[in-house]
Amino acid sequence: MAAPDGPLVIGVDSSTQSTKVLVVDTATGRVVARGSAPHQVTEEHDSDPEQWWEALLTAVEQCGAPAREAAAVAVAGQQHGLVTLNGEGRPVRNALLWNDTRSAPQRDRLVAELGGPAFWARRIGSVPATSFTVTKWAWLRENEPEAAAATRAVRLPHDYLTGRLTGQGAAEGTTDRGDASGSGWWNGETESYDEEILAHVGLDPKLLPRVVASGEAAGTVRSGLPLPEGILVAGGTGDNMAGALGLGLGPGRPVLSLGTSGTVYAVSGRRSTDESGVVAGFADATHGWLPLACTLNCTLAIDRFAALLGLDREGVAPGGSAVVLPFLDGERTPDLPYATGLVHGLRHDTTGGQLLQAAYDGAVFALLQALDLVLDADADPDEPILLIGGGARGTAWRETVRRLSGRPVRVPRAQELVALGAAAQAAGLLLGRDPAAVARDWDTAAGPDLPAVPRDEAALERLAATLTDAGALLRRR
Numbered sequence: 001m002a003a004p005d006g007p008l009v010i011g012v013d014s015s016t017q018s019t020k021v022l023v024v025d026t027a028t029g030r031v032v033a034r035g036s037a038p039h040q041v042t043e044e045h046d047s048d049p050e051q052w053w054e055a056l057l058t059a060v061e062q063c064g065a066p067a068r069e070a071a072a073v074a075v076a077g078q079q080h081g082l083v084t085l086n087g088e089g090r091p092v093r094n095a096l097l098w099n100d101t102r103s104a105p106q107r108d109r110l111v112a113e114l115g116g117p118a119f120w121a122r123r124i125g126s127v128p129a130t131s132f133t134v135t136k137w138a139w140l141r142e143n144e145p146e147a148a149a150a151t152r153a154v155r156l157p158h159d160y161l162t163g164r165l166t167g168q169g170a171a172e173g174t175t176d177r178g179d180a181s182g183s184g185w186w187n188g189e190t191e192s193y194d195e196e197i198l199a200h201v202g203l204d205p206k207l208l209p210r211v212v213a214s215g216e217a218a219g220t221v222r223s224g225l226p227l228p229e230g231i232l233v234a235g236g237t238g239d240n241m242a243g244a245l246g247l248g249l250g251p252g253r254p255v256l257s258l259g260t261s262g263t264v265y266a267v268s269g270r271r272s273t274d275e276s277g278v279v280a281g282f283a284d285a286t287h288g289w290l291p292l293a294c295t296l297n298c299t300l301a302i303d304r305f306a307a308l309l310g311l312d313r314e315g316v317a318p319g320g321s322a323v324v325l326p327f328l329d330g331e332r333t334p335d336l337p338y339a340t341g342l343v344h345g346l347r348h349d350t351t352g353g354q355l356l357q358a359a360y361d362g363a364v365f366a367l368l369q370a371l372d373l374v375l376d377a378d379a380d381p382d383e384p385i386l387l388i389g390g391g392a393r394g395t396a397w398r399e400t401v402r403r404l405s406g407r408p409v410r411v412p413r414a415q416e417l418v419a420l421g422a423a424a425q426a427a428g429l430l431l432g433r434d435p436a437a438v439a440r441d442w443d444t445a446a447g448p449d450l451p452a453v454p455r456d457e458a459a460l461e462r463l464a465a466t467l468t469d470a471g472a473l474l475r476r477r
């Protein structure tokens with residue numbers, strides 16, 4: 001390893017399928033070491049937080065000597081997951097994840113009981129989808145009351161890992177405003193926990209972590225870990241907020257992330273309060289906002305579809321009139337938690353490759369429809385879409401986004417932008433700087449631009465019509 005020019009920092013991305021760790025030179029943004037380890041997710045979409053912790057340690061150990069020289073660390077995590085801890089700070093049960101739709105009945109009731117979509121959009125910036133932590137807590141109380149009663153602390157995934165790094169007890173947890181804004185009990189108007197919502201769902205605010213400010217440390221690394229004892233631990237954040245930091249994102253620049261979830265987002269100085277529920281009005285990890293739309297079925301659904309067809313994920317073919325709505329996990333955008341996958345428009349001459357292409361189209365459609373909604377009204381329509389996440393490495397994904405958006409697409413050369421964003425947060429804390437400005441100095445968003453191609457209006461119209469016509473099927477429980 002060439003000698004670093006500045007202090008080293010560690011950025012962690014604990015996402016749905018795996019944990020990735022980068023050791024980064026703060027002076028240049030150069031990645032000097034990396035590691036990764038997978039997680040298991042059950043068929044019901046829950047996951048053991050102890051396994052995330054083991055994966056984090058494994059991935060840090062893979063980084064070797066540079067990890068032992070780092071001066072600060074931050075953790076970004078999959079949003080919304082409900083982590084319930086006992087008095088010893090250990091999980092009461094597996095975490096209920098963002099893509100678990102079991103809480104759909106509780107969600108419907110909560111929205112109706114507390115003043116409808118307008119109330120929620122105004123208070124928390126979003127009409128909660130079944131992803132939101134508040135709906136999962138309501139589900140737990142109703143379906144596993146003994147687990148809810150045994151809970152002494154409620155955490156989000158990144159809070160849990162930050163707590164394990166710092167040695168926080170059940171009463172000492174921390175979180176940040178970005179990830180807190182996806183809980184459903186953090187009020188964006190007052191920037192504090194919403195006591196009326198918490199009382200309604202029977203959650204004692206004392207069980208929740210303290211929200212640390214941007215630029216404030218969550219603590220320091222405790223002894224006995226493969227990281228230097230006593231180094232700074234930044235507040236951490238949700239994975240999408242960290243992706244925005246990692247790109248050094250400014251207003252008007254749309255991001256499309258293709259991972260287990262599909263997300264489309266932008267940063268804004270204006271707080272979003274979309275009563276339609278398409279846009280979640282999240283906070284970002286500093287002082288601004290991160291309007292975002294999210295789908296439950298993205299790369300995993302398409303890989304499953306390719307496997308069913310016996311094709312490689314790049315085995316797409318143009319043409320045909322097939323439409324696929326790849327809602328294998330139910331769906332959040334559009335809001336169809338009970339939906340299953342749907343194939344329509346088959347003919348004798350439809351090929352497997354055309355069907356696979358239709359599945360890609362179906363996965364990208366709702367995200368692109370939400371693109372203009374997450375951008376400020378004065379955003380330049382010719383600004384390239386920044387394509388990130390594991391899917392951004394695939395040609396079929398890139399070409400689908402180009403063809404259905406009609407916009408230029410840029411794939412940043414830097415990979416693992418969520419872990420890079422966590423590293424930028426750690427660097428910002430260490431150097432007393434704005435983390436997004438640190439990432440801009442690292443030039444993380446640089447990459448070749450793929451020019452715009454004419455938008456495939458026929459494919460978009462077929463998808464829109466099928467969604468409307470299949471409404472009753474897709475809503476059936």
Ligand SMILES: Nc1ncnc2c1ncn2[C@@H]1O[C@H](COP(=O)(O)OP(=O)(O)O)[C@@H](O)[C@H]1O
Nearest residue numbers: 015016017018259260299300389390391393394
């Ligand atoms: N070369 C590639 N081409 C297309 N897709 C890829 C490629 N490599 C990985 N992927 C996709 O990336 C996904 C993982 O993306 P990632 O952003 O790491 O997910 P998450 O952060 O949600 O755990 C996998 O489901 C896989 O389908």
Ligand SMILES: O=C(CO)[C@@H](O)[C@H](O)COP(=O)(O)O
Nearest residue numbers: 015016078079098259260261
């Ligand atoms: O629910 C959301 C955003 O609201 C998801 O984006 C999760 O944050 C999971 O992210 P990945 O594991 O797909 O990165």
